[in-house]
Amino acid sequence: MSIQYEVEQLAGSYGVADSFPKDFGYGDEEADIEDSPAPSDSKPRILLMGLRRSGKSSIQKVVFHKMSPNETLFLESTNKIYKDDISSSSFVNFQIWDFPGQVDFFDPTFDYEMIFRGTGALIFVIDAQDDYVEALGRLHLTVSRAYRVNPEINFEVFIHKVDGLSDDHKIETQRDIHQRANDDLADASLEKLHLSFYLTSIYDHSIFEAFSKVVQKLIPQLPTLENLLNIFISNSGIEKAFLFDVVSKIYIATDSSPVDMQSYELCCDMIDVVIDVSCIYGLREDGSGSAYDKESMAIIKLNNTTVLYLKEVTKFLALVCILREESFERKGLIDYNFHCFRKAIHEVFEVGVLSQRPLGTLPVGSPARGKAVALNGTPRNTV
Numbered sequence: 001m002s003i004q005y006e007v008e009q010l011a012g013s014y015g016v017a018d019s020f021p022k023d024f025g026y027g028d029e030e031a032d033i034e035d036s037p038a039p040s041d042s043k044p045r046i047l048l049m050g051l052r053r054s055g056k057s058s059i060q061k062v063v064f065h066k067m068s069p070n071e072t073l074f075l076e077s078t079n080k081i082y083k084d085d086i087s088s089s090s091f092v093n094f095q096i097w098d099f100p101g102q103v104d105f106f107d108p109t110f111d112y113e114m115i116f117r118g119t120g121a122l123i124f125v126i127d128a129q130d131d132y133v134e135a136l137g138r139l140h141l142t143v144s145r146a147y148r149v150n151p152e153i154n155f156e157v158f159i160h161k162v163d164g165l166s167d168d169h170k171i172e173t174q175r176d177i178h179q180r181a182n183d184d185l186a187d188a189s190l191e192k193l194h195l196s197f198y199l200t201s202i203y204d205h206s207i208f209e210a211f212s213k214v215v216q217k218l219i220p221q222l223p224t225l226e227n228l229l230n231i232f233i234s235n236s237g238i239e240k241a242f243l244f245d246v247v248s249k250i251y252i253a254t255d256s257s258p259v260d261m262q263s264y265e266l267c268c269d270m271i272d273v274v275i276d277v278s279c280i281y282g283l284r285e286d287g288s289g290s291a292y293d294k295e296s297m298a299i300i301k302l303n304n305t306t307v308l309y310l311k312e313v314t315k316f317l318a319l320v321c322i323l324r325e326e327s328f329e330r331k332g333l334i335d336y337n338f339h340c341f342r343k344a345i346h347e348v349f350e351v352g353v354l355s356q357r358p359l360g361t362l363p364v365g366s367p368a369r370g371k372a373v374a375l376n377g378t379p380r381n382t383v
């Protein structure tokens with residue numbers, strides 16, 4: 001059975017007119033799509049805030065720059081705002097702003113209104129191995145100010161460095177921080193301000209999983225991507241599928257079955273294996289070429305009748321699936337369905353790229369014509 005029909009219907013019927021975070025690729029199919037990235041300062045921002053030494057720079061380096069967790073021990077304290085534009089290497093077309101812990105953010109020389117206005121998500125990092133009373137006060141001050149300037153911001157709290165805590169202690173810490181932070185908001189009549197909490201550590205996959213959720217909330221096309229994944233897996237006998245940003249190993253979408261940490265870790269490990277092998281054996285003799293390109297694909301059969309299947313979807317994205325060996329007997333069907341899935345994803349992105357062009361330059365009849373454009377759902381303000 002093919003899924004071509006449904007997929008094409010879906011991509012069309014959603015009429016995704018919002019923009020998509022990143023131009024999606026390369027090659028013949030996309031040659032007519034102009035790459036017109038937003039000027040770097042107009043990109044939606046993810047702010048990383050928190051007290052000194054809470055782990056902000058480490059998070060950023062581990063997730064987006066492949067730094068090994070142990071190396072973060074030698075990171076120097078950040079003493080100015082560090083703007084990291086990761087859009088040239090990653091699907092995630094955001095600027096990550098790492099704030100130095102010791103700077104008085106509400107110093108009058110700091111134009112915090114401008115900073116918050118163009119912000120998509122504010123991640124507040126709390127060191128769970130330290131006394132967190134001061135951090136909670138700072139959290140309250142920061143989110144209440146930010147909310148007044150821009151109530152659309154997603155407020156995310158990373159209860160970080162939980163690798164040092166026992167399971168019971170983790171739960172208790174999360175409950176306590178959740179309770180106190182929300183009590184403070186209630187006292188300030190800010191009940192509408194919603195905080196999301198995550199237990200994170202750079203020493204396991206929890207930081208990638210948490211960042212995945214933060215980024216997913218900023219992708220307006222998420223429901224379309226999830227639908228496409230659902231159709232793909234149900235027609236191909238696949239158990240779980242993730243759409244990964246290869247560089248950061250953030251999953252930007254998955255099908256609607258629950259995510260268990262082990263499956264996610266397995267898929268992350270597969271990406272590492274593929275990229276590492278490709279770096280060693282996949283480049284040309286003079287070192288040119290790319291470790292990840294249109295040809296990238298891998299199948300790994302495990303000794304427990306599980307098969308892992310990875311294929312390139314776009315320049316930055318890969319589909320990684322987990323399936324049973326017996327389902328893999330119909331490999332032809334899976335390959336064909338993947339082909340349709342890939343095409344549909346490109347169509348979704350194509351509309352996104354078109355919608356980023358000035359409206360006057362769009363072809364008449366283009367679905368993006370006449371719609372207001374907001375990058376990742378976030379106003380494009382220049383700071």
Ligand SMILES: Nc1nc2c(ncn2[C@@H]2O[C@H](COP(=O)(O)OP(=O)(O)OP(=O)(O)O)[C@@H](O)[C@H]2O)c(=O)[nH]1
Binds near residue numbers: 055057069075099201
């Ligand atoms: N155990 C543990 N240590 C961590 C984790 N994340 C960061 N650290 C350590 O925390 C220390 C401070 O990390 P930084 O990333 O420099 O903290 P920061 O918040 O950027 O600090 P400032 O730049 O001073 O604001 C480093 O020694 C890291 O190795 C974690 O998940 N677990």
